[in-house]
Amino acid sequence: MKIAELDGIRLHYREDGDPGGVPVVFGNSLGTDLRLWDQVLPLLPAGFRYIRYDKRGHGLSQCTKPPYPMGTLVRDAEMLIDHLERTGVIFVGLSIGGLIAQGLAAKRPELLRGIVLSNTGAKIGTREMWDERIAGVEAGGIEALADATMQRWFSETFRQTPPFLAWRNMLVRQPQDGYVGCSAAIAGTDFYTTTAAITLPALGIAGSEDGSTPPDLVRETVDLIAGSKFKLIRGAGHLPCVEKPEEYAAILSEFLHEVRG
């Protein structure tokens, strides 16, 4: 287990792959930890260093008191990459992880070689929607919104399979403060202007059954970045890396090779 002691936060992370390879950093979604990538990682190519981390308030990272400004989550990612003394990073961000990718690309483009915006948007939902969700969690805990969340995260087909219950467990065991803190960060984020100024290579990945960040939103977001690409994974919800790991890994591998050159 690896812990980075950063300014004001202890982050849990894990490194796999080639120690001298091109660094690929993975940022997870709301209510998930770095196990989100467990099935994809073994399918990715050699010659890369795969770094996964639990964002603030998630997994084994420190949970500070909410709310978290998006700038804090971006700064956490930036500090982790600086701590690992990496540059030329390909940042793969899913959902809020994709917001962090956009924020980092705008703030520290020199750290990055490319970004993957998976199941995300320049803006996700509305402030009212997130305020309502935060109020629901504060009143009834995460369990109160677990069933509705599972419908957004997974296709009907996947919801009939045994692993589905494990992912539901991951959500309901998520620290409430971390969930609320990150929800507040999403509520306050609109990257339409900043993302339009990004000039890095970018790939958007969407799931046809995604109830949180539908394909049109992902496409609209990557279309802000000149030269970007977009891929749709059919039959998957918000977490296609879980539902369709082979397809996800194939798409990601192609981009990694392209960007590494």
Ligand SMILES: O=C(O)CC1=CCC(=O)O1
């Ligand atoms: O709607 C959800 O719970 C999924 C989600 C939205 C932002 C994020 O990171 O996850």
